[in-house]
Amino acid sequence: MNAYVTIKALTRVFDVSKPWLNRILERRGKALLTAVSNVDFQIEERTTYALVGESGSGKSTIGRMLVGLLDPSEGDVQVDGVNLATEADAAKVAKVRSHIQMIFQDPYASLNPRWRVRDIIAEPVASKGGETEGLAERLLEQVGLHPSDAGKFPHEFSGGQRQRICIARALASEPRLIVCDEPTSALDVSVQAQVLNLMSDLKEELGLTYLLITHDLTVVRHMADRIGVLYLGRLVEEADPQSLFDAPKHPYTQMLLDAAPRMDGFGREVPPPQGEIPDPIDPPSGCAFHPRCPIAEDICRQERPEMKALGKGRVACHLAR
Template sequence: MSPRSALVSVQNLTRVFDVSKPWLNRVIERLPKRYLTAVSDVSFDIPARTTYALVGESGSGKSTIGKMVVGLLRPSEGHVTIDGVDLATETDPAVIDRIRTDIQMIFQDPFASLNPRWKVRDIITEPVAARGGDVTGLAEKLLTQVGLAPEDAGKYPHQFSGGQRQRLCVARALASEPKLIVCDEPTSALDVSVQAQVLNLMSDLKEEHGLTYLFISHDLTVVRHMADRIGVLYLGRLVEEATPDDLFTKPAHPYTAMLIDAAPKLDAFGREVTPPEGEIPDPIDPPKGCAFHPRCPLAIDRCKAERPKLEPFGAGRVACHRAGEIALESAA
């Protein structure tokens, strides 16, 4: 596999959840089954040694995609292939074990993702010990790499701050020498100054270990400096994909432009930030046509009737009937 070939390929990924009331309630109240489409027909590739970021408001499907990529959820439709292997359909135990070793995940809450009854040494070495590997000195080595002291291996998680705990999670993720790490809002529970430290650490480790990241976040200012490519999600669908420079200087989708306008800016002291207008529609009963049209200031009749397809646009992709007009206005 060449250095820039796709390590991860997500094709037409869909996940539907049954959110119906219990059977007896439905019979008594004469209610139909209800389904929530959390992710709908999402496709993207992540080349090896790069960072792909997924951004969007809460409920847009970011974490659901992350869980399907690592195998915690099975897709309702579509495929996720990692290094050419689809874990949902692969039957060879040796291949499945190899690919699972190549995947790790860093969760949002560093307080909930560490076993409070285990010492740090056991937490970090668990991925290797579970496969019978040699863990002698491993915890001490990884603690040093993430900026902690080797003697911290004998402590418990409650003896660390939030930022230090997230460093422990990074060390645990590195233990099995993975190729892919899925980062599900890894800094959202941390103070801003601590966020910067953890993000810088992750960038350094990416270069040192040749890692590939799927970085999930609602914070555009974070992904701008972390990602090689950004996908914007709205109500379970990918509405735009571009490089950070293109996305922030000439967004092609009005939802992307709205998110950027609402993001904190260093030069915005004293200015009033316009919050995103409206709310995300009910995902159980989404609007017809473009799901964003009830909130879109540029919506036309076509937007209300016809769902736009995600199509190539410049160096990226966009799902918007008026993308060309938006680009011309931005240029002007």
């Protein structure tokens, strides 16, 4: 397989400073928040790469840089051989971006309530002057809805049905890569499986490539071909699902697995691990995870670990063997 997406040294810094006059009066400097820090990974064509981590780990920021909603502060975003961060040929960039779509987290907020479903689905094609006759009806049928639903408004559908409409809209421009940002987190558990099964079927049927952004490890176990674990904007481990779940190499990955809901021998729910992600404006020295790590040593507090190959994956941990 070929790498369809290559992310190299990707970094995104946000300026979250107070206004200039406030900083002068309070004698404060600029406040910079590093949301993504020096991230590297590849997505093979026709596979699903999952990014997992707690809220605030930088998952959605990476997805938005990949689709072009945010520009990288540093690093490269290469899709189908074109570096979207540095390519000067606008036509070449536009062609690649036309094959990238995004499915957002909230199906209630991502559909225009004043438009009929027919117009919502056809809009990506209509904006480029393409043929839209019967397009919405065909795509609705493809995602498991009835063609007659094209004449309805979004408020007439349930959450799961709305997410299917979002998927149909993403498919309208015949994409090769779809960034899925928490696509099922706003849905009931019973509906989540239906949407995920639909996404899997469409991937096989249409040869799609997915970047799946989620905090739900049960989702990635069954959907992903490769998993990257993010912590405070840094990629700390990458492996295939079996290796990651059976033998996690990074303490943070182990913590995420331990945090999954489970019961003890008496049927009581086991409490999740304690602690929170540190302030990204003032991150810890060395390994960002060391304040919460149960096995941290002096080197962890002093030096940032580099990503290294280990077993069938990669890990950024001084103590990983």
